[in-house]
Amino acid sequence: MSALLSVDFWVLVGIVAGIYWIFTLGLQLEFGYCGLMNFGHVAFMAIAAYTMAILTVKAGLSMWVASVAAIAAAAVAGVMLGLPTVRLRADYFAITTIAFSEIVRYVATNEDSLTGGAQGTINLLGAEQAASYNASWERFRSWLGDALGLGTRDAVMLLVIVVTAILLTTVVWALMRTPWGRAIKAIREDEDAAQSLGKNVFAYRLQVLAMGSALAGIAGLFYAWQFSFFGPVDFAPLVTFFAWLIMILGGLARAWAVPVGALVFGVIFAGTRFFDFPPFSLLDSADRAYFRLIIIGLIILGLVLFRPQGILGKRAEMVLQ
Amino acid sequence: MGQTELVGDRRTRHCATTRLGSLTNAFPSLKQPNFVLTQLIVNGLVTGSVYAIGAVGISLIYGILRLVNFAYGEFMTAGAFLAYVGNVTLGLPIVLATGIGMLLTAGLALSLEPVLWRPLRRKQAGFMSMFLASIALALVIRSVILLVATPRSRSYDVDPYAVYRVGDVRLSQGAAFAIVVAIASITLVGVFLARTSTGRKLRAIADSRVLAAVAGVDVGRLTAVTWVITGCLAGLAGVLAGLVQSTFDPNFGFALLLPLFAAVLLGGLGSVYGALLGGLVLGLVTEVSTWSGFLGGVPPSYKPVIAFIALIVALIARPQGLLGRARTL
Numbered sequence: 001m002s003a004l005l006s007v008d009f010w011v012l013v014g015i016v017a018g019i020y021w022i023f024t025l026g027l028q029l030e031f032g033y034c035g036l037m038n039f040g041h042v043a044f045m046a047i048a049a050y051t052m053a054i055l056t057v058k059a060g061l062s063m064w065v066a067s068v069a070a071i072a073a074a075a076v077a078g079v080m081l082g083l084p085t086v087r088l089r090a091d092y093f094a095i096t097t098i099a100f101s102e103i104v105r106y107v108a109t110n111e112d113s114l115t116g117g118a119q120g121t122i123n124l125l126g127a128e129q130a131a132s133y134n135a136s137w138e139r140f141r142s143w144l145g146d147a148l149g150l151g152t153r154d155a156v157m158l159l160v161i162v163v164t165a166i167l168l169t170t171v172v173w174a175l176m177r178t179p180w181g182r183a184i185k186a187i188r189e190d191e192d193a194a195q196s197l198g199k200n201v202f203a204y205r206l207q208v209l210a211m212g213s214a215l216a217g218i219a220g221l222f223y224a225w226q227f228s229f230f231g232p233v234d235f236a237p238l239v240t241f242f243a244w245l246i247m248i249l250g251g252l253a254r255a256w257a258v259p260v261g262a263l264v265f266g267v268i269f270a271g272t273r274f275f276d277f278p279p280f281s282l283l284d285s286a287d288r289a290y291f292r293l294i295i296i297g298l299i300i301l302g303l304v305l306f307r308p309q310g311i312l313g314k315r316a317e318m319v320l321q
Numbered sequence: 322m323g324q325t326e327l328v329g330d331r332r333t334r335h336c337a338t339t340r341l342g343s344l345t346n347a348f349p350s351l352k353q354p355n356f357v358l359t360q361l362i363v364n365g366l367v368t369g370s371v372y373a374i375g376a377v378g379i380s381l382i383y384g385i386l387r388l389v390n391f392a393y394g395e396f397m398t399a400g401a402f403l404a405y406v407g408n409v410t411l412g413l414p415i416v417l418a419t420g421i422g423m424l425l426t427a428g429l430a431l432s433l434e435p436v437l438w439r440p441l442r443r444k445q446a447g448f449m450s451m452f453l454a455s456i457a458l459a460l461v462i463r464s465v466i467l468l469v470a471t472p473r474s475r476s477y478d479v480d481p482y483a484v485y486r487v488g489d490v491r492l493s494q495g496a497a498f499a500i501v502v503a504i505a506s507i508t509l510v511g512v513f514l515a516r517t518s519t520g521r522k523l524r525a526i527a528d529s530r531v532l533a534a535v536a537g538v539d540v541g542r543l544t545a546v547t548w549v550i551t552g553c554l555a556g557l558a559g560v561l562a563g564l565v566q567s568t569f570d571p572n573f574g575f576a577l578l579l580p581l582f583a584a585v586l587l588g589g590l591g592s593v594y595g596a597l598l599g600g601l602v603l604g605l606v607t608e609v610s611t612w613s614g615f616l617g618g619v620p621p622s623y624k625p626v627i628a629f630i631a632l633i634v635a636l637i638a639r640p641q642g643l644l645g646r647a648r649t650l
Contacts, residue, residue, distance in 0.1 A: 037449065084637045091389050091448060091590060095582045096636065099629040102579055110622045241456055248453070293464040300457035304450045305440060 009270070011154045017259075017266030018161035019222050022168060024243045024250075024258050026215030029172055032253040033181070034208045035188035036086070037094040040101030041216055041243055043081075046235035048074040048217030049224040050108060050115055056133040057124045063136035071217045078213030079206050086205040098237060108232040120231025121224075137225045161222055165259065168215065173255040184208060185253075245300050251312035260312055268296065360490050361608045367496040369604020370503030371561045373597045375577065376584040377510060378554035380596035383585070384527040385547045387448070388438070391455040393555055394578030395462035398571055400426040400556025401563040402470055408477050415479055415498075419560045426556030430548040433458070438544075459575065466571040474568040477560075481567055495564030506557060507597060510550070514593065519546060527591065580607070580625055583632040589641055606631050 023045060030036040048070040055066035085096050108115045116123035116131070124131035138153075145156040175181045186194040187201050195201050224230055242265065250261025269292070375397060382390045404422030407413045413421070437458065441451060483494040492500075514520040522543055525533040534540045562577055563569040584603045588595025607624040619627055 037452075084633060088636065088640055091452070092586055092636065092640070094452065095389070095586055096633065099579055099583060099632065103626050103629050106623065106626050110620065238460075241460070244453060244456075287468055290464040290468040294461050294468070297457040297459075297461035297464065301437065301454055301461070304446070304454045304457070305437075305444070308444075308446075308450060 008152065008154065011152070011158050013266045013270040014158045015154060015161060015226055016269075017262040018158065018165055019219050019226070020243065020246055020265065021165045021259050021262040022161070022222065023216055023219035023239075024246045024262060025165070025169060025172055025255065026212035026219070027243045027247050028253075028255060028258050029215065030208055030212040032247060033176060033188065034184045034205065035090075036205060036208060036212075037090045038097050038209075038212065039094045039237075039240055039244075040081070040097035040099070040104075041212070042235045042237065042239040043097075043101035043104040044074040044078060044213035044216035045220035045223065045239070046101075046104050046108060046232075047077045047213075047220070049220035049230060049235075050121075052221055052224060053121045053124060053131075053133045053230075054114065057121070057131045063133060066133075067221055070221060071214050074217030074220070075210040075214040078209040082206045082209040086202060086209065098240070101235070101237060101240065105232050105235055108235070116231070118232060120229050120234075122229040132228065134225050134228055157222075157226055164218070164222075168218070169255050169258065176255065241300075242296075245296065245303075248300070248303055248308075254312055257312040268299065358609070358612050359488075361612050362605065363490050363492060364496075365605035365608035366601070367492070367500050367565055367604070368608055369601035370500050370507075371558060371565055371600075372581060372584050372604045373600030374503050374506060374554055374561065375558035375581045376588065376596035376600040377507060377593055378551040378558065379581055379585045380588070380591060380593050381510075381547060381554075382551050384591035384593065385523055386438070386544065387530075388451045388455065389448070389590075391452065391578070392459040392462060393455075393551075393581070394574035394576075395459045395466070396426055396430060396552060396555035396574070397559030397562065397577060398466055398569075398574030399429055399462065400559035401569055401574070402466060402475075402571070403556070404560045405475050405477065405563070409475070412478075415477055415560075415564075418477075419502075419557065422560050423553040423556035426559070427549045427552030430552030430555065431545060434544060434548055463571060463575060470571055472570055472572070474570045475563075476568045477564060479564065493567075495561075495567065499561040499565050502557065502561060506554070510554070510593070513550075519543070523547065576625075580628045583628045587632055587635050603628050603631060 023041070026044070027038065027041050030038045030041075051073040052063070052066045052070035055061045055069055056063045059066075061069075081097065081100050085093055088096065109118050111117070112123070115121070119127075121133065122130050124133075141153055141156050141160075144160070145151075145153065148156070148159070150156050150159065176185070183194065183199050183204055186197075187199065187204055191201055194204075223234070227234075246261035246265045247258065248261070249264050250257030250259070375393070379390060379393050382388055382393070400422040402422075403425045404415075404418040407418030407421040408415050411418075437454060438451075441454060446454075477495075479495055481493065481495075485492045485494070485497050514524060522533065522538045523546065525536065525538055526540060526543055530540060558577075559574060562573065566573070580603060581600075584599035585596050586599070587603060588597070588599030607627050610619040610624065610627045611621050612618055
């Protein structure tokens, strides 16, 4: 239990929650505001992280240039996925997007020469030498840490992520108060009505997908920087489901509900790791991981059954239906 | 699925090693492409019939209960493991163990109706809530199976070397069992839906739940019937997939779920015959795509990707699926 009192541990929980905050913000834009039922959100996190790592390690680009290209790649991938699918009915769209995210993961697992294969980016240059993409990030982080007098690397990371997340959330919040944002919400409420008012539903949805995917891409970059290397297992469909949980926990169609959901999720996720009292002490750590997933699954079921509008959701505007 | 267990001669052993090793070409040294093609078509029919059973179950649930059931993959895993307990732990013959697995899976599916689905329906939960609830349910069931059974791979107590030959084509015992059982069970479901009074009522509910209730159909009882049938089909699909793949672990049902959804969408959500067709087409497409005569052959590890690409191409051409009704768009 002592780990529960350690500052370092909670900083790490904050980092994970912050990455999920940015990631889920993209989903909030797509589903909460525009009604696009994207169940393959994690694909764009993977595309950005891999693009950044591959361009830095293999093409020798500056990591910062590679990162901008990575976010663009995620946005373009969102549009590419959207072109054939946004016209589909919601249930078809949901299943097609989850299939897309699995395709991305299969390719990342099997194209060893491009992605490093199942071992992940550490094998980007082959099995002989360990590849690393985040030297520039580490330099930036220690420079910022010295400038601000922050002690640990993780504290700097947390600060950067939270500041970025607040900025992005403000942008999304403000966007929803523009005519563009109102058109997006109108499409969610009644596609035909929006169309009859001359709104190009198809184009709006593609724009939303591009922006949501770019947000997922930014989250993917932070994920890659924080953990120094990553592999296909980091982008399992479970990550998308966690984002759905966070969005619904916080409340739909509210940008500022996302951090609340992410924090609650982070505490549940990290907290259940320390169930070291009976009867849980009878389980070993792998079993406790399964147990944690059972608890998370039951929480989602409880929310769907008893509080479909989430913690901060506006019942009048948007309820999970 | 379905080719590495045909061990025996040098040629097939070579297949097994290339599958584990280089992924660039599945069958580089085979000199008889036509023979391979026939074998691949047979393998495709085996895979396709397993897909078809699973897809028909998913489609029935959607058609009658308006639910995209993401926990269906875990129903299949549960069926496979329950049959494993019968077959290996208790030493029962595989046919009997399959029956036990099916019935217990049906019990599991049925028990969730009063606990989860009925309360959700009573709250007028829409498609989204139901979909998300089924995802959460899948997570819970899978984690419970992992907790109880551990992630280890299992295989049934059947002779993996027993092979039937028809001309040059080889069929393992498990695969032959799968194809026979699949044809029998799908025919049964088809006759049940088309000819019996319960089947007609189920189709009436699929058309309109409210109108069927007004016409005096006992919707509650028939919902239970649906869960029993689809639970049995899920359990059966799980056991057959386990037999055809020769090994399975607690995650295998979830891995199968996405190709199954692809099959269901390919045929058109809610159309039972569409699901049947979609399953067979996807099984054939994924297996035949590894044939060296087809663009040099796709690496076997890409089979699921081929399934999704087939799906996306089909949806662009026909957004409501092969046999789906146009109103679905």
